[in-house]
Amino acid sequence: MTATDPSRALPLDPSVAPPGTRNFRDAGGIPADRWHADQNEETLVPTHCCFCGVQCGMYLRVDRAGKVFGVEPRNHDINRMRLCPKGINAYQQVNHPDRLTAPLMRRNRDEPFREVSWEEALDHTVAEIRRIQGEYGNDAFGLLGGASLFSEKTYLVGKFARVALRTKHVDYNGRLCMVSAAGANKLAFGIDRAGNPFSDILLTDCLLIAGSNVGECFPVMTQYLWGARDRGASLIVVDPRQTAIARTADVHVALKPGTDSAFFNAVLHVIVAEGLTDEAYLAAHATGWDEVRATVAEYPPSRSARICGVPEEQIVQVARMFAGAGKAMAWHARGVEHHSQGVENCLTIINLCVATGNIGKPGAGYGTITGQGNGQGGREHGQKSDLLPGGRSISNPEHRRQICEIWGIEESELPPAGTSMMEMVWQMQRAEIRGLIGICNNPFVSLPNYATVKEGYDTLQFHAQFDFFLSETAANAHVVFPVTVWAEDEGVMANAEARVVKHNKAQEPPAGVRTDTWVICELAKRLGAGDKFAFPDSRSVFEELRIASAGTVNDYYGITYERLEETGGISWPCPTTEHPGTPRLFEDGRTYHPDGRIHLQVVEWHPPMDPYSEEYPLSLTTGRTVAHFLSGNQTRRLGALVEQTPRPWVEVHPSHGFRNGDPVRVVTRRGSEVFPALVTEAIRPDTVFVPYHWPVPTAANALTVDALDPRSKIPEYKVCAARIEAAERVDEVPAPPTAPGQLAYPETQVSRTDPLPPTSPQGRGTAERS
Amino acid sequence: MMGRTIFIDPGRCIGCQACVSACRECDSHRGKSMIHLDYPDEGHSVASLPTVCMHCEDPVAPCAEVCPADAILVTADGVVQQADTTRCIGCANCVNACPFGVPKIDLQAKLQMKCNLCYDRTAYGLAPMCATVCPTGALFYGTIDELRAERPGVQVADSFTFGSTTVTTGVAMVVPADKVQWPVPGGLPVVEINGRDVR
Ligand code: SF4
Ligand code: SF4
Numbered sequence: 001m002t003a004t005d006p007s008r009a010l011p012l013d014p015s016v017a018p019p020g021t022r023n024f025r026d027a028g029g030i031p032a033d034r035w036h037a038d039q040n041e042e043t044l045v046p047t048h049c050c051f052c053g054v055q056c057g058m059y060l061r062v063d064r065a066g067k068v069f070g071v072e073p074r075n076h077d078i079n080r081m082r083l084c085p086k087g088i089n090a091y092q093q094v095n096h097p098d099r100l101t102a103p104l105m106r107r108n109r110d111e112p113f114r115e116v117s118w119e120e121a122l123d124h125t126v127a128e129i130r131r132i133q134g135e136y137g138n139d140a141f142g143l144l145g146g147a148s149l150f151s152e153k154t155y156l157v158g159k160f161a162r163v164a165l166r167t168k169h170v171d172y173n174g175r176l177c178m179v180s181a182a183g184a185n186k187l188a189f190g191i192d193r194a195g196n197p198f199s200d201i202l203l204t205d206c207l208l209i210a211g212s213n214v215g216e217c218f219p220v221m222t223q224y225l226w227g228a229r230d231r232g233a234s235l236i237v238v239d240p241r242q243t244a245i246a247r248t249a250d251v252h253v254a255l256k257p258g259t260d261s262a263f264f265n266a267v268l269h270v271i272v273a274e275g276l277t278d279e280a281y282l283a284a285h286a287t288g289w290d291e292v293r294a295t296v297a298e299y300p301p302s303r304s305a306r307i308c309g310v311p312e313e314q315i316v317q318v319a320r321m322f323a324g325a326g327k328a329m330a331w332h333a334r335g336v337e338h339h340s341q342g343v344e345n346c347l348t349i350i351n352l353c354v355a356t357g358n359i360g361k362p363g364a365g366y367g368t369i370t371g372q373g374n375g376q377g378g379r380e381h382g383q384k385s386d387l388l389p390g391g392r393s394i395s396n397p398e399h400r401r402q403i404c405e406i407w408g409i410e411e412s413e414l415p416p417a418g419t420s421m422m423e424m425v426w427q428m429q430r431a432e433i434r435g436l437i438g439i440c441n442n443p444f445v446s447l448p449n450y451a452t453v454k455e456g457y458d459t460l461q462f463h464a465q466f467d468f469f470l471s472e473t474a475a476n477a478h479v480v481f482p483v484t485v486w487a488e489d490e491g492v493m494a495n496a497e498a499r500v501v502k503h504n505k506a507q508e509p510p511a512g513v514r515t516d517t518w519v520i521c522e523l524a525k526r527l528g529a530g531d532k533f534a535f536p537d538s539r540s541v542f543e544e545l546r547i548a549s550a551g552t553v554n555d556y557y558g559i560t561y562e563r564l565e566e567t568g569g570i571s572w573p574c575p576t577t578e579h580p581g582t583p584r585l586f587e588d589g590r591t592y593h594p595d596g597r598i599h600l601q602v603v604e605w606h607p608p609m610d611p612y613s614e615e616y617p618l619s620l621t622t623g624r625t626v627a628h629f630l631s632g633n634q635t636r637r638l639g640a641l642v643e644q645t646p647r648p649w650v651e652v653h654p655s656h657g658f659r660n661g662d663p664v665r666v667v668t669r670r671g672s673e674v675f676p677a678l679v680t681e682a683i684r685p686d687t688v689f690v691p692y693h694w695p696v697p698t699a700a701n702a703l704t705v706d707a708l709d710p711r712s713k714i715p716e717y718k719v720c721a722a723r724i725e726a727a728e729r730v731d732e733v734p735a736p737p738t739a740p741g742q743l744a745y746p747e748t749q750v751s752r753t754d755p756l757p758p759t760s761p762q763g764r765g766t767a768e769r770s
Numbered sequence: 771m772m773g774r775t776i777f778i779d780p781g782r783c784i785g786c787q788a789c790v791s792a793c794r795e796c797d798s799h800r801g802k803s804m805i806h807l808d809y810p811d812e813g814h815s816v817a818s819l820p821t822v823c824m825h826c827e828d829p830v831a832p833c834a835e836v837c838p839a840d841a842i843l844v845t846a847d848g849v850v851q852q853a854d855t856t857r858c859i860g861c862a863n864c865v866n867a868c869p870f871g872v873p874k875i876d877l878q879a880k881l882q883m884k885c886n887l888c889y890d891r892t893a894y895g896l897a898p899m900c901a902t903v904c905p906t907g908a909l910f911y912g913t914i915d916e917l918r919a920e921r922p923g924v925q926v927a928d929s930f931t932f933g934s935t936t937v938t939t940g941v942a943m944v945v946p947a948d949k950v951q952w953p954v955p956g957g958l959p960v961v962e963i964n965g966r967d968v969r
Contacts, residue, residue, distance in 0.1 A: 070795060071795060073792075073899075073902045073903055081897075081902045081903065082788075082902075082903055082904065082905045083788055083792070083903040083905070084786055084788045084903075084905055085786060085787050085788045085790070085791040087788075087903075088788060088791040088792050088795060088903060089791055215784030215785070215786065215906075216784070216786065219784060219786045219788065219905040219906075220905045221905075222782075222784060222905050222906045223905055223906060223907060226782055226906055226907055227920075230920060230921045230922070242815070242816055243816065244783075244784035244785055244786075244816050244818075245784065247815060247816050247817060248781055248782070626784075626785075626786045626787070627787070640790075640791050640794060644787050644790075644791075654813070660813070679813055680812075680813050680814070680816075681813065681814045681815070682814075682815065682816050
């Protein structure tokens with residue numbers, strides 16, 4: 001934690017302060033830990049935002065009855081008091097009237113749910129697991145986790161699947177997030193994380209941001225970006241849309257969706273042609289440079305400019321800016337990763353950094369900006385189908401042996417690698433997977449090609465879902481387990497810098513609600529694996545996780561709860577309890593490959609998987625808005641956020657002849673939906689954009705294609721072929737599955753069927769404008 | 771120029787509305803936001819611009835001057851307070867008088883509401899909620915020296931002309947270094963945005 005700035009503490013006049021966090025203010029913003037802050041016996045609990053991969057620090061305000069009722073900004077290293085609207089409103093979900101507080105059950109999908117006891121729900125679930133596995137084999141039952149879970153829980157999900165369910169079918173929704181970047185980083189560097197901490201951005205001379213709408217998806221990161229620019233750093237933004245940060249960038253490359261690798265290859269072509277590479281660095285630290293150089297020779301700016309739909313001069317300009325800067329950094333996100341060549345797109349960016357010697361130095365390096373809060377930590381400890389704890393490979397005999405020893409099982413009992421999240425849905429469609437437990441995910445909104453997803457889930461004989469609100473996916477299940485929100489439990493998450501931070505418990509869960517840990521352990525007990533799941537709390541899981549990761553690249557051994565509370569976060573690898581952690585990688589010039597070198601990879605651009613045609617001439621691309629998170633299961637219930645962005649829209653260029661608010665039908669090979677038009681020059685004429693946080697009939701993912709990257713198996717959300725046409729009326733935004741209830745601020749409730757688009761492409765509503 | 775104040779830098783604003791949400795969390799008018807965002811170049815650009823109370827200094831707060839109930843107090847440190855609820859009659863004179871469109875009337879309560887620079891926080895040396903959370907620093911709270919230490923060479927303006935009247939404000943606006951003008955034209959018709967004629 002950063003120290004208080006004493007100059008900010010002015011002489012106090014207690015008579016002007018209304019009741020509130022008075023002592024918090026006395027101390028200039030830093031309260032003593034969990035100490036009663038005022039005469040109302042209000043307590044401030046230090047924790048972090050539950051939403052995105054920035055993991056902003058915050059205090060939750062807890063009243064004397066022990067209920068969370070507000071938020072105070074926290075001067076944590078990561079965010080230095082800053083928060084985005086999601087973070088500010090996050091506390092409202094803790095005591096939200098839509099919370100599930102009793103297990104729900106039904107025998108058939110056409111029956112209504114009835115509230116049942118925990119015993120009945122757990123026993124029924126276990127009976128169904130036994131029935132399905134008895135009839136069709138262990139692999140007929142699958143488990144899908146989530147990357148918003150604490151790392152302890154993701155560890156449990158992986159262990160539960162392999163040890164209690166004995167199925168190979170376990171995966172998680174981080175598969176929809178940054179696995180392409182993870183794959184690329186692993187290939188190039190042998191380690192799956194960003195190379196530099198956010199604070200390095202402040203030191204760079206040139207910042208390249210590719211496929212990342214930082215202003216909306218990671219708003220609090222913009223303070224680093226502006227800190228760099230205040231020092232004179234230049235900013236290059238590569239994005240089909242004019243996003244808020246692209247608006248003020250030195251260069252905004254508005255390339256056609258799905259052409260990133262052609263663009264970055266051309267940039268490297270120019271860097272080579274102009275003699276701007278760092279040959280000494282390449283010779284000392286990289287392999288594969290000759291092949292990469294030969295490949296980029298085939299991508300002169302004239303060729304890539306045609307593919308990408310950008311001016312040739314821009315390619316040259318970007319090359320000179322990036323390679324000519326003293327220290328340059330590249331950060332990317334889903335815009336380059338959500339593609340059928342997502343891994344390759346990331347590799348072309350890595351090639352750029354390595355070829356210019358911008359690796360492993362303050363202000364020079366690369367990073368991937370995780371979407372979900374624990375997108376980074378969510379896959380590190382065995383929740384992903386091909387990984388065991390500590391990022392070990394499930395196909396590596398030595399790695400298998402190590403984990404079996406820790407888990408106390410025979411190696412022959414440990415299943416092999418399973419398939420990815422989307423592939424599991426296809427297997428459900430084909431009735432290869434017949435039973436499923438979903439934890440902390442909402443594929444009905446988040447997966448591409450909704451019709452396929454619905455069919456897959458409908459084919460399941462049994463489906464249980466853990467959640468704290470009845471998501472669209474949970475509403476389709478047989479059993480729903482009501483579990484805690486983040487503020488009712490403790491645990492760790494790893495943010496986009498691979499900095500592990502600790503979330504603290506701020507209030508007791510409502511009666512009837514249990515932690516995910518408890519539910520998983522109870523299921524395991526009933527499946528006969530209770531001895532391997534004797535975890536009373538998160539801390540006990542974390543202690544096993546530390547041991548299970550020791551000695552691996554993802555080493556958490558030196559990280560303890562106590563150290564996390566003292567330090568404000570430790571970046572892994574951290575092998576001993578004295579080790580300070582590793583905020584910046586490769587400072588000694590060595591990577592995590594056995595030869596210590598960077599393995600550069602050749603990339604040839606190929607067009608997106610859903611081909612353009614006369615019928616479908618446009619690119620449809622999708623993304624986030626600042627007010628909503630992922631599938632919106634949480635944020636679509638918070639009044640202020642709903643008010644800010646009540647509904648999705650389609651962003652179209654004025655050349656299509658629509659006026660603001662006109663109903664526009666967006667048609668792809670998967671279906672069609674009608675959105676109000678938001679007419680703006682901020683998007684390419686050949687591209688349309690729809691934000692994706694809503695369910696059908698306003699679901700962008702009813703239109704997107706379920707093509708996958710062959711290596712990372714990430715869906716190609718960011719581009720598919722589409723056309724637009726005039727429609728009669730817009731599709732109404734569906735109400736959430738349960739009644740929205742009394743939102744925190746009833747006076748700010750807006751109609752969810754409001755047909756109007758927001759006035760600005762930045763996705764902001766208008767309600768505050770009077 | 772007053773001491774510690776808000777500086778608004780619209781060039782940085784990403785339109786995220788964190789300020790709007792944060793304003794609702796302030797203890798002095800919990801649940802209501804006193805900030806609004808403007809989108810000055812809709813359809814062409816994603817530009818956005820937060821409007822907070824400018825805490826007018828000269829002439830002293832037009833809203834306070836026109837208040838028939840004398841409900842709007844200007845404190846010695848230049849903060850124009852929200853109307854005193856025991857005096858306010860909800861007549862909306864202040865709404866009409868404000869050149870920046872800041873005060874609002876809560877129609878149900880028949881009371882005025884406006885930004886009071888989070889007096890419950892600033893009196894204790896903390897930044898107002900909006901400027902605390904603003905991720906980009908488009909809203910910055912501190913002294914001009916603190917601002918310049920972070921953003922070398924930054925130019926600010928605190929006078930705005932509306933026709934023949936010039937208003938000097940306690941809150942200042944960051945302006946492009948090459949376009950610094952004293953005073954900043956406030957109410958004059960806009961003729962050009964981003965090089966485009968918008969008359
Ligand atoms: S959503 Fe992300 S940027 Fe916003 S407050 Fe939470 S962690 Fe910070
Ligand atoms: S919080 Fe800052 S960046 Fe966000 S809308 Fe408000 S002024 Fe703009």
